[in-house]
Structure formats: C-alpha cells, structure tokens
Amino acid sequence: MDDQTHVEWREWGQEAFDEAQESNKPVLLSLSATWCASCHEMDTETYAEPRIAANVNDGFVPVRVDVDRHPRVRERYNMGGFPTTAFLTPEGKLLTGAMYLGPDGMRQVLDRVREMWDAKGSEAGRVPRALAGNPTPAGEVTPAIEEHLAGQLGEKYDPQFAGWGSDAKFPMPRTVEFALKRERDQALRSLDAVRDHLLDDVAGGFFRYAANRDWSDVNHEKLLDTNAALVRAFANAYLYTGDEMYREPAAETIDYLTDDLWTGLAVGGSQGPAEGRDYYLLDAEERMEERRPRTDLTVFAGGNALAAEALLTYHAYTDDDHAREYAERILDSLQTDLVGREREGVVTHYVAGDDVGESLLLEDHARVVAAFCRAEQVLGEGVDVARAVADVAIDELFDEGSFRDGRSEGPGMLDRPLRPIDSTVEMADALLDLALLTDDERYRDVARESVAAFAGAADRIGVQVASYGGVAARLCRDPLVVAVADDVGSDLHRAALRIADHEKVVIPDADDVDDAYESGTAYLLDGDERRAAETPEELMATVAEHARL
Template sequence: MNEDTHVEWREWGPEAFAEADRTNKPVLLSLSATWCAGCHEMDTETYSEPRIAANVNDGFVPVRVDVDRQPRVRERYNMGGFPTTAFLTPEGKLLTGAMYLGPDGMRQVLDRVREMWDAKGNEAGRVPRALAGNPTPAGAVTPAIEEHLAGQLGEKYDERFAGWGNDAKFPMPRTVEFALKRERDQALRTLDAVRDHLLDDVAGGFFRYAGDRGWGDVHHEKLLDTNAALVRAFANAYLYTGEDVYREPAEQTIDYLTDELWTGLGIGGSQGPAEGSDYYLLDADERAETTKPRTDLTVFAGGNALAADAFLTYHAYTDDETAREYARRLLDTLRTDLVDEHGVVTHFAGDEASESLLLEDHARVVAAFCRAQQVLGEGVDVARAVADAAIDELYDEESFRDGPAEGTGMLDKPLRPIDANVEMADALLDLAVLTGDDEYREIARETIGAFAGAADRIGVQVASYGAVAGRLCRDPLVVAVADEVGSDLHRAALRIADHEKLVVPEATGDEYERGKAYLLDGDEAYAAETPSELMETVAERAQL
C-alpha cells in the first residue's frame, strides 16, 4: 500500500491485468509524473481520502505509471494532460477517462464506471482510432508542404503577445527553429516572450508553459526536454543575429542543467514546481533557506541526447568549452550506458526494467551523434548503428512505430506518432550526408511521405514537418572542410547562418585539397581557403 494515498497501487504489467480478469474488475490507470503538481495534489486531496481509496481498492485494480519512464503507456492512454485517470478493461481497452479529479468528481466517475462495467463488461472497451491499425495518409512530398506550414506560421501567430495560438502558450522550440528561416521576426519575438516570461532569472532554466495568452499563469515545471530544445533554439537565434540577448539565456540554461540536474552520469529528467507558490519569487539567498522543488534525476536517453545536441550547437557558435565538455560527457554516457553493441537504445539508465527501442530515443541519439560528427569529428558510427537498429525493428509500412509492437494492454497495437517520425527523418537526412549513403535519405522521404496525404491538416505544433519536407525537396547546403577539427575554416563553416546546413569535417578524397573548405552545390564544389572567402562564397551562391 502507498501510505501517501492509501491506494494499493500495482505496477503496469501482465500480473495486474491478469488479476483484473480473474476478479472481473476494471483497471484504474493513474498516469502521473514527478514534475506534475496536479498529480501530487490529486494524491493528497483525492486518493488519500479513505473512502475513495477503499472504493478504488475494492472495486478496481489500481495501476500507477510514471509517464516519463513509460512513454508508450502515456501515449496510448493519455486523456489530454496529467494527471490522467483512465479506466480499462482487463484486455487493456479503454472504457473512459479524465484528467484531474477532485474527491466529488472521483466518486461520481467511480460509480459511473462500475455501472458501465456491470452492464456491458468487456464490450464497453474501445480501441482509439490512432491504434486501430489504419494506414497513415500517404502522399507525395512536394514544396507545397513547406509552403503550407510557413503559411500556418502567419495564420496562427499572435501579433499582440507573440507565440502561436490564442490560449495557453508553450515555447514550441522546434516551431521557432522552423520560423527562424521563414518568419524570423515571429521567431525572435517569440523567443523574447519565452525569455521574459518563462526563464527563471535566478537559477536559470525555462518553465514548461504559460497558462494564458499573455504569457501569464506560469506553470513552474522545468523539464529537460523543453530546456535542451530551447538551448538549441536560442543558440540558433544567436547564429542569425549575433545578439547576446539570445546567447545568454542558452548559457544560463546550460549552467542550470549542469548544476541543478547534473547526476554525475548525465542530466536528470525534471524539476517540479515548489510546494509553496512563492518559491520562484525568492532571490538566491532566500531560496537557499527553503525546501527545493521535487527533482527527478533519472537519466533518460532521449533528453540527454537532445541536451548533447544543444550543447554542441551552442559550442559551435561560441567556442564555449563548458558546453563542449559536458556534451562529451553526455555522449560518453549514451555510448557506455544507454546504447548496446547492436545500436539499441535503452530508455533510461540504471534500471533493468527500462524499455528499449523507443523511436524518440533513437531519433534523438542519431541526431546527437550526427551533431558530434560535425562539431567534434566523431560519432557517425554510433549514429549509424542506432539508426540501423530503428530501421530494422521499427520501420514498416514506410514509417516508424513508436516502439516494439508488443506488451501489456494496448502496447501491442502500433502507434506512428508524427512528431517522432519527423525527428527520425530529420536525423536520417543528416546521416545520409555524413555517410554518403542515400538509403537513409530515401527512408526519410518515405517517412515524410507517409503523412503527406494529410499535410494540409498539419499545424504549427509540428511545423518541423515542413522543414524536413523542404530539405527533401532541394539539395542540402553542405560544406566539406578538408582541414582539422577546430581549425578556423571548420569553425567558420559551423557558423554559416543556416541552422539546417551540414558540415563534413576532415573531408578526404582526390577532389579535396588539404586546408580548403568546399561549398557543395549539387555536382559543383566551390573552394575557399579562408573563413572570409568561405562566407563570400556562401553569400554569392545564396543570391543565385
């Protein structure tokens, strides 16, 4: 029994569902997270109420899942946010569900679910449409996809407060990066709003989102994934502008991640809001005398890969040695503790129960080691092994499943999330250039094409779909540097003001002369001997 809630929580697994079948009871699935204030409040206000706990224990098989540790469960049963309370049949099909439930709401829902179960039993369960096995809406990959998403930027942009949409504001770092090349003013104004409203100016790090259109009602969770992605977005804004107002938030956030969340092995997954609502109004000295917010120091593969990618991006534009050193340490942890000899990625470190072969983890690890190859001159072999494992195990019907199509409940039903497919396709395009293997580019094309039939319904939340489609419709901007890593030419190539470019360091071959950089444009190669010549060549080609 969990003494905090008085509910006899079971772990997710076949035993819990076998018990539900044996006792003819529905499963009550609680999706929770360490960083989720509402989850802890629901434990305190609802699950610790003795009569509710007794009702749950007597009439249901209660299962608690950490959504960060078990993302496949999260994606199949999430009711729109956390906490989620979902009710399932013993087969794992969905009966009904809700988000936060106070004591009165929980009593009503428990009674209603029991009535439904007594009347219909297993027949009341359903499989959501996304898991029904229907083919994705395939179509041709054309420039119209990028044009549509670029148009969505303007259509959904909030001219008054910045950001996209007229409700709660999330930072949307990948949308910002898409906009940096297509609607730069929108991107920069949005980053200004993110910096001014979501950055903790005492400890560093970005909060998860603002609850209203004007960036007020800030929710004070700090998640590794959000912060790593914002480091990269701010660094890329600095690449285009050279302004410290975009470099400094990235630097502060790197300091936060490598201080507050550093475990020695990697970066922990999250820091939740403080118990008291005033914590983030305190200065550094006052915070030192107050209980710190709840922290989850689990080292997740995807988040740490994203951080390594972001740190190396920042280092490439600034020569910051701290960012490079921590990136190296993260890459070492990924190699040693989270990627096996077959290229299979384990979701988090230090627990044999961790899932493996999750699409998002593989996509981010491939991207991180492709970035390492460009910036440090090493890593492409790991990227290739991890990509090959994902292709072998997760790729079918011209797109990727989110993980192995097996497991308890509806885990055996394939899910093809567009956002993780886009991340993998983007990483495969990088890998194709760095290895010279066009098969990766073709798999990326098929993956983007698998969703292209519904491209006109894709919105700004997945604007990166347009970026990858655009990359597939034109030759990539590639700079081959026939010089050592860290040379002036190499550093200049990394700082070309296009964050979608690819840099191939230590380029060798009869076509390359040592000590020169080559701008590759289709079958043509334009040589430069100095950083200034390289920049002039890039500018000239951009005007054609």
C-alpha cells in the same frame, strides 16, 4: 472505516491485467509524473480520501505509471495532460478517462464507470483511432507542405503577445526553428516572450508553459526535453542575429542543466514546482532557506541526447568549452550506459539501479542519431554510433512505409502499433544529416518515405508540428553542405559551423575520406559542383554568392 486506507497501486505489467481478468474488474490507470504538481495534489486531495481509496481498491485494479519512464503507455492512454485517470478493460481497451479529478468528481466517475462495467463489461471498451491499425495518410512530398505550414505560422501567430495560439502558451522550440527561416520576426518575438516569462532568472532553466495567452500563470515545472530544445533554439537565433539577448538565455540554461540537474555523469529528467510559498519569486539567498523543488535525476536517453546536441550546437557558434566538455560527458554516458546495452545499436530508455527501462523507442533512437551526427560535425567523431543506432531503428521499427514508436508488444494496447508524426519528423531530420555525412542515399530514401507516410494529410497538420514542413523542405531542395578539408577546430572548420543556416551539414576532415579534397580548403557542395574557399572570408563570400543564385 480505517482512516489509514490508501490506494494499493500495482505496477504496469501483464500481472495487473491478469488480475483484472480474473477478478472481472476494470483497471484504473493513473498517469503521473514526478514534476507534475497537479498529480501530487490529486494524491493528497483525492486518492488519500479513505472512502475513495477503499472504493478504488474494492472495485478496480489500480495501476500507477510514471509517464517519463513509460512513454508508450503515456501516448496510448493520455487524456490530454497530467494527471490522467483512464479506465480500461482487462484487455487494455479504453472505457473512459479524465484529467485531474477532485474528490467529488472522482466519486461520480467511479460510480459511472462501475455502472458502465456492470451493464456492458469489456464490450464497452474501445480502441482509439490512432491504434486501429489503419494505414497512414500517405502522399507525395512536395514544396506545398512547407508552404502550408509557413502559412500556418501566420494564421496561428499571436501578434499581441507573441507565440502561437490563443490559449495556454508553450515555448514550441521546434516551431521557432522552423519560423527562423520563414517568419524570423515571429520566431524572435516568440523567443523574447519565452525569455521574459518562462526563464528562471535566478537559477536558469525554462518553465514548461504559461496557462494564459499573455504568458501569465506560469506552471513552474522544468523538464530536460524542453530546456534542451530551447538551448538549441536560442543558440540558432543567436546564429542568425549575433544578438547577445539570445545567447545569454542559452548559456544560463546550460549552467542550470550542468548544475541543478547534473547527476555526475549526465542530466536528470526534471525539476518540479516547490512546495509551500512561491519559491520562484524568491531571490537566490532566500531560496537557500527553502526546501528545494522535487527533482528527478533519472538519466533518460532521449532527453540527454537532445541536451548533448544542444550543447554542441551552442559550442559550435561560441567556442564555449564548458558546453563542449559537458556534451562530451553526456555522449560518453550514453555510450557507456544506454546505447548498446541490449545489443549493438539499441538504445535503452533509462537505467536507474536495477530498474531498466524499455529499449528500442523511436524518439530515443531519433535523438541519439541526431546527437552523434552533430558530434561528427562539431567534434569530428560520432557518425559510427549514429549509423548503428539508425540501422537498428530502420530494421526494427520501419515497416509499411513508416516508423512505429517502439516494439509492437506488451500488455494493454502496447501491442498495437502507433506511428507518431513528431518522432518521425525527428528521425527523418536525423537521417537526412546521416545520409550526407555517410554519402549513403539509403538514409535519405527512408527519410523521404517516412515523411511521405503523412503527406496525404499535410493540409491538416498544424503549427505544433511545423517541423514537418522543415523536413519536407529539406527533401525538396538541395541541402547546404560544406566539406572542410582541414582539422576539426581550425578557423575554416569553425567558420563553416557558423554559416547562418541551422539546417546545413558540415563534413569535417573531408580530405581523410576523399583524396580529391585539397588540404586547407573548404568546399561548398552543390550537386556535382564544388566551390572552393581557402579562408573563412572566402567561404562566407562563396556561401553568400550561392544564396543569391
């Protein structure tokens, strides 16, 4: 047998499924990622074994997918982590699957799938429940949703090691932000653990997770999405506490994003573990002598929008010009390359040379809306972009009372709608901000309906999606809104941004849109009532009085 035999990977697309149909073979779908050490290990240990490669080539149509570039494929076929090896019918239905497979495990699975295929063929395929087209579990949005998820914080919190859960520990930045207003000690202790165990204290940036309950056995991948979300979470912790121990990790991570992952225009997607000896145990000088970790500098829309929002959040609380400058550069890059490329308001997932990613993904739209809403509040511009992107998402992805994750079209099971709760929460949160910035209740109505789409099963939602309770709470009570009739960057505007409530909305240059606002004054809006303050001190006193009522 030829020792040079290798797996002949096809790209994801209808062509591969047509080949499977014509040859009467199942599809072997490999979900991999640039940053995934186990994925590369499986390539060298399993797929590089000549007999396995020959078996795969002869009996299957092998398809390799980068999960960062194809998130809709990832969400439909992920078996719980990466690498995922999924076996599909030529119609794209799922036969079976597993995560990491060594050579012996792969041989057994290949034989078992061939037996299944020979016995039943495509009839053995199934459609996961989330893709079956069933209605979402709709219900009423009530304060009980927030109460349930606040209770989940206590039930799942680890009092010995912090964080939530009793197995692998992930940083869970959105859960931290939900806890900051409800169980602040839990939130801060969890951030302490994230800082102490997951922060690279040489180059900055947070690792993805720790495999053990005590935050040991750290997996050394650094993902843009995780790092951007943690910058925001640490910045918000600093907002509430004023403690440098929460500001400094955010600052170090901003430096990492704008240095190690900076492309010249925006932020790259990830950095994987280093090969060879343990790179992350070395000091800065020793690292210079080693090969740098594998880095993917693809500019993804959602991750960069999240980064821009995080940098602007940090700037709002600190006046840090470095964070503001890079946030503006990211926003410019988004507008130039990824927003409106297809048509006005449509977000493209990524562009890498001639390789153009899918467009109109819910997560990308949600994060772009959030970023430009934040830009409006902090920089005084951005709401027009946010509105255009939100309008497209509502027109194209919102139906039957909830959001789909993207267009219902494509090979495999991409034509089956998936209605994800996590991206829905991000979009609903952004739409609530947009409603207040534009005084357009339509956005609030869509947010409410999309949150209500899952309210019938709210008692089954866990701490991993605690932010669902946060957005439900925002729908159940009057929001904290401050209209500032003063210049962007004025003392009054900066004071409004630093009110200790990370869910507040600040409307800058309010006198430009409403003549009733007197220049040089900030107004705390409470229904139809406006409480005026002319100095930062008066504003803080007014907010404190409002909180007591």
